Amino acid sequence: MDTPVNKKKLSLKEKYSYLTRDLAWEPSYQKKEDLFPYATYEGIKVHDWSKWEDPFRLTMDAYWKYQAEKERKFYAIIDAFAQNNGHLKLTDARYLSALKIFLQAISPGEYAAHKGFARTGREFPGVGPQVACQMQAIDEIRHAQTQIHAMSNYNKFYNGFHGFADQRDRIWYTSVPRSFFDDAMASGPFEFMIAIGFSFEYVLTNLLFVPFMSGAAYNGDMSTVTFGFSAQSDEARHMTLGLECIKFMLEQDPDNVPIVQKWIDKWFWRGFRVLGLVSTMMDYMLPKRVMSWREAWDIYGEENGNALFNDLARYGIRPPKGWGDAAEAVDHMSHQFMLALYQWNFGTAFHSWIPSDNDMDWLSKKYPNTFDKYYRPRWEHIKKLEANGTPFKNYGLAKNCQTCQLPCVFTEPGDPTTLCHRETEYKGEHYHFCSDHCRDIFQEEPEKYVQAWLPMPQLFQEPINGDLEAWMKWVSLVDGEDNGDYQGSHDQTSFEKWREMATSN
Amino acid sequence: MTVVSRKEYIGVPRDRVENFNGKQLIYVSWDQHLLFAASFLLCLPPETCFRDMVEQNLVALIEADPDAALVEWDKVVWLKGNEAWKPDWEASLADNGINHKAHLRFQTPGLNTVCG
Incomplete structure (x- = not known):
């Protein structure tokens, strides 16, 4: 039976009004502060919530329609990819390490962002941001799902993909994004919005997604390119x-400016530390590289960031405090971090390798002032150890930063030959940091960060008590399959064998 | 303010010494020797002799560096908590004032094969 249609369709403006602004009401028998108890304790003053402008004016009915269309296309391509043995069209199976890091470190972050936006939407008193946060909450869970589905095909053939859900909470390198999102979710709604909505989505997301999706395209990974495209139109909305x-x-109020500035300083630096993982993918893990981390930073960090902060200067906002140190660190971080991943690769659920001569020449070209001077000699020595039959493993484990939770692998600003050691004492306990900025973040809210779950010290506590084998089991790492050098791994031998079967008789 | 919260909030540190079954954490790093990506984390009883910590733990960890065999331990310059400091080699960690999560650095001027 057809539903009788009596009225003409609503105009977009009417629809927007009915489906967003009109959903709000003034409480009559409860106090507004009781309904929205988290709206004021951070110190942000809002005088008029109706001044919130929705740049997209998207309503829920249109949202469902767009998203459903994207899902249909996405799953059609993923099916075709699986049926056509898309996994054999990669440039090389080394590429999979980048994907594994993405699945273990970034996809669970999408899910965390989903939870955060669902909560933030409930905590904001204004209906404009409530609706926008609700849509973003649904976007984020969709991103987590599409990423997991896109990569599930690789899980049928290769190691290291299976344990991402356990690894999110337990393995050492994923502590970085996990603590980033835990910190944001343990903040109030306004700080959450600066952390995720502004610093991550606006300032940093292009550095993650654009080079990563181009990397996928350059290396024949159509399934990742597809989830990238499917997420991209959402990202534009999130940035806005x-x-x-x-x-x-x-x-809304000039008193908000110093609070917002403090959050920008903090969350820029926290986001920059998370991106350390991306720098290694770009400079070391893509068999066919798109651009160096330095080049990506110049385009998506420096240029876009400067334009943005020039625009915000009229409110009295300056670039984040760590901006200068970040720009200097860009020439070092991928090398420092990759050397770390390699020496601890008995504890990574992905493979790493000593860069080939060809790779090293590329790196010296892209990093003319740093690679040959500081990093090539270390790789050459590691290569020599390997050739002598004593491959380099560092069983010393590492000092973690109390704030970003990375191993403290970074060097002093202005001196790339000295590790940066920062420490402070709080209530009689020592706390260590990788940088001035991570120490400053701790000192703002020590009662929050003393609780940090640091993966390396954790190894010596219950339930592991220093037993490396028990640790591997606990983090769902299969020794000899998921970890270690790419050379001689199952991934390498399987890929080469299957590819040969697919391309010869 | 020690944390932004709606009411008083006291955090519980995760890495208190009680959680390490009678042991403690010590961080040790070798300045200008960045083949090792970060400071080493050791977990030892506080009564461990300083000499034993170096000879039984540290020496094995730094073996991969070509300078390792050349270290003259009696000439090494030590720092504790980034300050100049002299260890008593025969005393325990506790008697040396090396408490839980203390950070020791050592310097070997003149040795610098891999990292310039």
Whole structure:
């Protein structure tokens, strides 16, 4: 039976009004503060929530329609990829290490962002941000799902993909994004929006997604390219929401400016540390490389960031405090971090390898002031140890930073030959940091960060008590399959064998 | 303010010494020797003799560096908590004032084969 249609269709403006602004009401028998108890304790003053502008004016009915269409296309391509043995069309199976890191470290972050936005949407008193956060919460869970589905095909053939859900909470290198999102979710709704909506989505996301998706395209990974495209139109909306939120806070009250500035300083630096993982993918893990981490930083960090902070200067906002140190670190971080991943690769659920001569020449070209001077000699020595039959493993484990939770692998600003050691004492306990900025973040809120779950010290506590084998089991790492050098791994031998079967008789 | 919260909030540190079954954590690093990506983490009883910590733990960890065999331990310059400091080689960690999560650095001027 057809539903009788009596009225003409609503105009977009009417629809927007009915489906967003009109959903709000003034409480009559409860106090507003009781309904929204988290709206004020961070110190952000809002005088008029109706001043919140929705740049996209998207309503839920249109949202479902767009997203459903994208899902249909996405799953059609993923099916075709699986049926056509898409996994054999990669440039090389070394590429899979980048994907494994993405699945273990980034996809669970999408899920965490989903939870965060669902909560933030409930905590904001204004209906504009409530609806926008609700849509972003659904986007984020969709991103987590599409990423997991896209990569599940690789899990049928290769090691290292199976344990990502356990590894998110337990393995050492994923502590970095996990603690980033835990920190954001343990903050109030306004700080959450600066952390995820602004610093991550607006300032840093291009550095993650654009080079990563181009990397996938360059290396024949159509399934990742597809989830990239499917997420991209959402990202544009997320970036706009982040920017709108920061401008709203800054315009509502001048007292908000110093609070927002402090959050920008903090969350830029935390995000920059998370991106350390991406720098290694770009400079070391893609068999066919797109651009160096330095080049990506110049385009997506430096240029876009400077334009943004010039724009925000009229509110009294300056670039993040760590901006200068970050720009200097860009020439070092991928090398410092990759050397770390390699020497601890008995404890990684992906493979790493000593860069070939060809790779090293590429790196010296891209990093003319740093690679040959500081990093090539270390790789050459590691190569020599390997050739002598005593491959380099560092069983010393590492000092973690109390704030970003990375091993403290970074060097002093202005001196790439000295590790940066920062420490402080709080209530009689020592705390260690990788940088001035991570120490400053701790000192702002020590009661929060003393609780950090640091993966290396954890290894010597219950339930592991220093037993490496028990640790591997606990983090779902299969020794001899998921970890170690790429040379001689199952991934390498399987890929080469299957590819030969597919391309010869 | 020690944490932004709606009411008083006291955090519980995860890495208190009680959680390490009678042992403690010590961090040790070798300045200018960045073949090792970060400071080493050792977990030892506080009564461990300083000499034993170096000879039984540290020496094996730094073996991969070509300078390792050339280290003259009696000439090594030590720092504790980034300050100049002299260990008593025959005393325990506790008697040396090396408490839980203390950070020791050592320097070997003149030795610098891999990292310039």
